[in-house]
Amino acid sequence: PQMKTSILCMALFAALPAFAGPITKNVKNVTPVNFVPERVISYSNISARWLHTELDDDGGDHGAGVGAAIEYAVASNFYISAGGWWQNEKYDDGDVDGAGGQVGLGFHFPLCKSADLVLEAGGVYEQYSDDGGDEFGVYASPHLRMLLGPVEAHAGVFYTSSFGGDWSGFVDVFIPIVRNVDLVLGGNLGDEYWGFSVGARMRF
Numbered sequence: 001p002q003m004k005t006s007i008l009c010m011a012l013f014a015a016l017p018a019f020a021g022p023i024t025k026n027v028k029n030v031t032p033v034n035f036v037p038e039r040v041i042s043y044s045n046i047s048a049r050w051l052h053t054e055l056d057d058d059g060g061d062h063g064a065g066v067g068a069a070i071e072y073a074v075a076s077n078f079y080i081s082a083g084g085w086w087q088n089e090k091y092d093d094g095d096v097d098g099a100g101g102q103v104g105l106g107f108h109f110p111l112c113k114s115a116d117l118v119l120e121a122g123g124v125y126e127q128y129s130d131d132g133g134d135e136f137g138v139y140a141s142p143h144l145r146m147l148l149g150p151v152e153a154h155a156g157v158f159y160t161s162s163f164g165g166d167w168s169g170f171v172d173v174f175i176p177i178v179r180n181v182d183l184v185l186g187g188n189l190g191d192e193y194w195g196f197s198v199g200a201r202m203r204f
Contacts, residue, residue, distance in 0.1 A: 041116055041145045041152060042174075042203045043073040043108065047184060049199030051087055057192040063089035063098075067197070071106070079106045081120060100126035102139055115146040118156070126162050137162030143170075150176050158188075166190060174201055 046069070053063040065087025073079045084101035104122020111117055120141045127134030143156020152174040159167050168190035174182035186197040 039147060039150055039152075039176075041108075041114075041147060042201075043071055043079040043106070045201050045203045046070045047199055047201035049184060049186065049197040051085065051195060051197045053087065053089070053193050053195035055089060055091075055193050059092040060192075061090040061092070063087045063195075065098075067199075077108055079108070080104070081106055081122070094130075096132075097129040098126065100124065104139065104141075108145070111144075114148075115144060118143050118145055118154075124160050124162055126160075132163070135162045152182070168193075180204065 048068045049066065051063075051065045051067050055061060055063060065085060067083065067085035069081065069083030071079050071081045080103075082101070082103045084099070086097070086099045089096045089098060102122055102124040104120050106118055106120035108116040108118040118141075120143075122139060124137050124139040125134070126137075137160055139158065139160040141156060141158045143154055145152065145154050147153075154172040154174075155170070157167060157169050159165070168188050170186065170188040172184065172186040174184055177183050180203045182201040182203070184197070184199040184201050186199075188195050188197075
């Protein structure tokens with residue numbers, strides 16, 4: 001019986017390569033799964049920018065300052081938005097410090113796989129250090145958001161009712177530099193000014 005057991009064990013060990021060969025071959029042929037997430041248009045992010053403005057009105061020269069904003073998706077097609085800014089503006093008769101903020105709600109729906117139409121509106125507040133004082137108002141910003149490969153781009157208009165009302169057009173480009181972090185390049189054009197901005201955005 002012991003001899004028979006030894007012969008049986010030897011036969012099993014001899015047969016193992018025959019079973020292991022096909023198993024190993026099948027494992028090698030398994031296609032690896034790609035876990036890199038697909039890039040989507042961001043509605044949950046935080047950003048900060050350096051601002052520069054050229055003033056075209058009488059006595060105006062230029063302005064420089066900083067701005068920050070946050071967006072957070074609260075439902076499949078809705079997001080909340082908040083932001084603020086400060087800027088020092090140069091005029092012939094002296095400097096003026098301006099600051100403001102806004103809080104709003106946005107709605108977006110897809111035009112195609114890589115482009116959304118966005119409607120955002122809310123309340124805005126602005127104040128200036130000269131005799132301009134301060135004022136509350138409302139704002140609206142219909143715009144497009146689209147993906148151009150890995151780059152996200154926004155283009156649209158911004159209206160605010162404060163201080164007599166103002167319309168401006170804007171373009172923002174978000175270029176990925178590391179995971180979930182974008183370089184931000186922006187430009188805007190109003191009736192009596194134009195400007196550009198540089199900053200960073202973190203997606204979450």
